[in-house]
Amino acid sequence: MSGPEGPVPAPGLRARVWRAVREGNSVVVTLLAMFASVIVGGVLISVSDKATIAASKYFFSYPWDTFSAAWHATSRAYLALFEGAIFNPSSLATGSISTILYPLSETIVNATPLILAGLSVGIAFRAGLFNIGGQGQIIFGAVLAGYVGFAWHLPVGVHVLVAVLAGLVGGALWGGLAGWLKARTGAHEVITTIMLNYVAYYALSFLLSVQGFQRPPYQQAISNQVDANARLPHLLGPDLRVHAGIFVALAAAWVTWWLLERSTIGFQLRAVGANPNAARTAGMSVERSYFLVMLVAGGLAGLAGAMQILGTNSAITQDIDAGIGFDGITVALLGLGRPGGAVLAGLLFGALRAGGVQMQSRTGTPIDLVVVIQSLIVMFIAAPPLVRAIFRLRSRDRAGIGSELAKGWNG
């Protein structure tokens, strides 16, 4: 997204940076959107803080009390968020490496499935499809990966590979089904993927009551536990939860990038996404592209499901999806539908989730605040004119980042 240079001779670096800031290119808008979300989040923390509410009752006699209480609550909450996600200075005193790295480990654990779900939604975006079926695809991926994980007993190394592949296949089948329906019958993917979410959710509900899937003595709606051989290996010892899944996510991001930007298939997908009619006239099969992209998108979401069951958790329950299917949409939007963007956005949201746990535990700020901040970031990004208006940036071109959002509905 480079601006129109025009006839002006190439300006120096400083001038270019200043121009980017003044006109608001996509990176600047993204950063400003985050900044605005943090401010709004801070206001929400303050107005829900008991001390601030108490002080505001006598605001006109001692206004300073209100501000200091609000500042105190907000800074405490954000400090805990940071310390839970990146680095906690007090951990240095313990001298233990795993205590120091714990926040980063948690961030990566949370980011891994988010990156994969973001890639899934992002690649479908590029072909002009809106994949809202992440939830169902994750559930199916997790069910297959989990089943292979606890019902089969394979040697070390082989087992985890087969289980991850099973997750890929499970998601691809579920996503491919929606793509096939779209290609063959023209059924809108938004409708079919949402409906397939319900089917997957209730199929899982049924499976959790079936002997052979449910865990004896059948006291809870929880599946058998996957074998130790099928679990993704921990990278930094048993005390830290960070597991090899992050490499799966990064590899998937690279493959997605290569597929989109370097392969013939990717060119066709992007052409179909830009204008299906033109692509058809050019001799490309639009139907084949729809089927293929949903197959790949489903596979990526299925991998996210595999991370959930082989990495983060060790048994399937009803909420194995953990909202990641829908968070994938926000990750893809923040990542501008690009694989690299999905990695960065996934890490950011992973950090927010990891930090949110500490924030809730230490300051009592509800963890829902993290969801609000995430949503605000995406909302600001989806409406670049809003951010430009707030920060008084010159509007540059009409088709901003938000136009990515609307694309999916054309199909």
Next chain:
Amino acid sequence: MKNSVRVMALLGVVALAAAGCGSKPSSSGTSSSAAAPASSAASSAPASSAAAALNACMVLDVGGVDDRSFNESAWKGMTDAKAANSAISISYVSSSSQNDYTPNLNAEVAKGCNTTIAVGGLMTDALKAVATANPTKQFAIIDSATGQPNVYGIQFNTAQGAFLGGYLAAAITKTGKVATFGGLNIPPVTIYMDGFWEGVQYYNKVKGKSVQVLGWNEKDQKAGTFANSFTDQGKGRQVSQAFIQQGADVIFPVAGGTGLGAGAAAAASGGKVSVLWVDTDGCISAPQYCPYFVSSVVKNIAKAVTTYVTGAASGSYPTGSYIGTLANDGTGLAPFHDWASKVPASVQSELDQIKQQIISGAIPITSPSQPK
């Protein structure tokens, strides 16, 4: 347009001024009170309390602290414990999905909690791992037990309480048909339905009657009527209407908030149909339907939590595990409230006798879902 904006702004200022005109409380510690633990319930804990102070924390399951059920009862146990002993400081974190179980438990341990209570059997795996990694810390878990020395299992044999409920329902039905439905076909739900079914069978045996149970049969654990939801009141009402059409006049919903639909159906019947509530005393948790609640089969999570926490605060952590029964008031029937005059005294005394017989073992409970 501009004028209306000005008027609105003026109104806003007036409203703010009205709200902010109070005077500052005389206590000098107001501005520093923000430094107290922000967790609402812990805010009054003195920082310099005695050495015996106990920091008790709770990790809630999905649903939140105000779910009118499970999480809420568990948290009430904590607030009751604090009311009984002010040296206890309490706090909770809630989970938004199963992904949060392990990080939440770890965060509570790292925060310095002396004991952490996990609410919900689904947390068993996560708690087992965290308890192994922190052998010097104490834990408790509701609706499960891990067998570890530092984990206190809190479970409930609600089939015993539901047995009394089934007997009561069979004794007051006029149509000879009673009904029950569950939220999901999982043992913590079906154990109630088993007990209810057994209670009705027992009534038939001793009275020579043939009261029918719709919606559940203990001998066929895979069948039965389920709403597949713990929140959908509409579904609960629909299921209840179907039972009423089949002739049932006492309904026992075991489905959390979905059961409120049974209350609505009973209200619509104009008093012909009554409801036996579950988990909590219905006249307290859903007072709008109190006239239709014969009684409630309660699961006394709050009391079990309070006992554990106050026991821990007095210096010794309870060991082993706790199973809530009729004998220790962990389960049982709630008061009759509006129905106290409508339930015959003979039935009330029979219920007392049966309770004693279940406690003594003279009446065996056969539900396969009972905790061991």
